[in-house]
Amino acid sequence: MKKYIIYGSFAAMGILSSVSCTKNITDLNTDPTKPSAVSSSALYASATKEMADAITSTNVNLGIFRLIVQQWTETTYIDESNYNLVTRTIPDNFWDAFYTDALMDLKEAKKVLEADVNTDATVKKNMLAQIDVMSVYGTSVLVNTFGNVPYSQSLNSDSLFNKYDDAHTIYTDLIARLNADLANFDESAAGMGASNMLFSSDEIVNWKKFTNSLKLRLGILLADVDPATAQTIVTEASAGAFDTQGEYAKFPYSTIPPNTNPLWEDLVQSGRQDFVGSNTFVDYINSVEDPRRPFYFTTIGGIYKGGTNGVKSPYANYSHPGSLLEKKDLPGVFIDYSEVEFIRAEAVERGWAVGGTAMTHYNNAITNSILYWGGTEEDALTYLARPDVNYLTAAGDWKQKIGMQEWIALYNRGFDAWTAQRHLDYPQLVPPPKAQSGYPVRFTYPIAQQNLNTENYNQAASAIGGDAAETKLFWDKF
Template identity: 25%
Template sequence: MKFKNKLSAILGASIVLMASACESFLDVNENPNNPEDAPISGLMTNSTYETALNVYRAGSATSNYVQYLASPNPSSGSDIMDQLDFSGTWFNLYNVMTDLNEIIRKSEESGANHYLGAGQILMALNLGMTVDLFGDVPFSESFNFETVTPAYDDDQILYDQVISLLDQGIANLQTESAISIGGDDFIFAGDIDSWIKFGNSLKARFLIHTKGSSSYDANEVLAAVSGGFTSNADDAQVTFFEQRFNPWAQVAINNENLLLGGWISEQFIEALDGTSYPVADPRLPLMVGTTDDGEFIGVPNGAGRGDAPEQGARSTLIPGQFYTSEQSPILIATYAELKFIEAEAALDSDPGRAYEAYLSGIEAHMDMLGVSEEEKAAYLADESVSMGAGSLTLDDIMKEKWVAMFLHPETWNDARRFDYGYKDMTLPANLNPNLNGNFIRRLAYPDSEVSRNGDNVPEVTLLDRIWWDQ
């Protein structure tokens, strides 16, 4: 059950505003907001809400790298994969994990096993996102307030902790709890079965990242898939309300007001308009806007909008669509994503299962967007889409997953695992010369962390790879 009651949402939003997240180790030794006294319910509200915003923040950081978005200005840092400062994203990830640490501690003390399980699942998600972006990060010394210069933990060891947290969370959700989760949960409104499916779906996500490692086990991925989402109704998402817009809606509104953002990459347009692939995709007009002339025209990454300086001469995110309505949800994890994970994991051992999962992923995303039955059937009837189990390739799966995960940070993990092998995805113009003609592989550690904890920050370049990206 999704959290859709407007009154509850507004009351929950008030809790978010009143019960601010505690400061992480990044700034101070002593927390001025006294998190020890924060009620577990308020911490859950803030953590579910801010986790969704962290998905947005990470997606905003990476959407140019995977060529969903492009800057209208030439040589923009995001487009050319320059070294940028993501101190705000880092701070927000750790702020949520600090609150989650409190939820876990308080839940263990009070026997609130359902809060404990949900907290562990959210901790796994936020920690996993942090590792996927930055590699080695502080964790084991991060939440005891005994040091402002915590040591960095190995990224592969942290991944083991992510999976362990998910397993613990699922197990705790399956036990009796002294306290019940309810409207303080912005994701599932206390629906424990949905939390269990969410935990399994995230486990499948993080396990598929390890596909190139010796520890990878496709059967383990498929077992997690079997316990995960079973339809779009299960999706993990946070729906927004009148007092707070979906942040992608705000990007679209800002763009209309000439605060330029949300311009669409030429790569994305041409992948869906029949240029790069044989069939035009009916999802395109439901995901992005046209030019003032009614055409879909993207911006080449790194090159800018060129000879089209006027607003309306290129496609952008526009208000009112599925991803950009004021009350649109932020999608944290979806059934469509899970079906593509299943397709990838099953491809070598069971092509028939992989093919059915691949088609189901396309249909799930089309249903989410509201594609008509006629348009959906026509798209799926094209032989370049419904090629048969014997002809399905990883390229086919990854292309459709790339479309279905629009604006989501998980796509950057896929792109790196796939070695940016999407058809016609080329390096941006004016590429950062320090990349030596290669795509970016990680974010740089933020300036705030270098200034506060510089002795512990690893020396890395944008080409150094996360442990699973070898």
């Protein structure tokens, strides 16, 4: 059954209800737990939470991205660390989380809002733009997960047989939609209010920065497949994207279930001990004496120690996710200043006019991450002075320098770390010895699509070069 979660404020989230006596027996035919009409803001808030949950969760039925990028590994049940996507129908669950639980709600939110004659026209325009930005975000996640997906015919409840659209064509339309949303935003008016979810205030200036940051992310992913277009998009978006330390678009989880961070549910509430740090990640951050280690992991015998990927790694023997990750109300991050600054560093290296130097943007990105996790300015300065971290002396070309540090900064943002790793090709991750595929650069299509939408599935699989985890997405050229 579909759940609608209605948020009252950032301080307290809940549902208020009232009961009265009635003599009208027909009221007995009304189920009080099922609202006859749901507001556009409630639908929007529900969709936003669904997407935040999907990218934040570490549930092995859904969010295995920390395992894919080898930041974590498993203790007992190691199928997901070995890239088994099928047994738990992980692609099906992720697909449904976005299409059924999020994008369908956003479509309905738009429909309800467009029919609303009571909302001020300028406020409505802002609200519609906010709904569309989140729809673009959700669609981009699906494209970056699967490749070609249903788009022009998606969210059609009248048909199970929706055709798949070319991923590059979808990207082009998504960017056009973001440009339209930016043009429609009016900073003189409000929008979703407290239901905007991503910012502590509903100032449209924050939404414009978020929209430009999302546009920047999409633009940089086109750099290797369509560099001229990518340059235009990135230079346009950079000027309006996050530009200040501490800027984030993040979901405000609560300490009150069911609105807690899914990580708390997976790591604490479940009572399970399924995850430890991966030696791939832990060994690297040990080698550079990263100041975020105390926040990322616990110690074992006074040291940070990771388990071997794809091999059973007893919980008691290896470093566990740090206590910050067990907070009920740890926010779920959609995009932040660090990610934006890493993109700007890359843009400078590609010769694109975003201002500043690659080193400055790189330093800003790392410093912002260290401060976010609880480190100090001094920690950041000391870290950036290390020869193996300093942009002038660190190993490799710019892709390696940026890629390795972005992998660290995107800890606890497994999906975004996976996207960045596929784009920059660093770190160069080796599949475990018993992996069921090569390194996965996409999810295979859902089994339900293969069985129920067979003709369109076959066409899509053929168009992308085969429905395999190793089939690269259109923007992943190298």
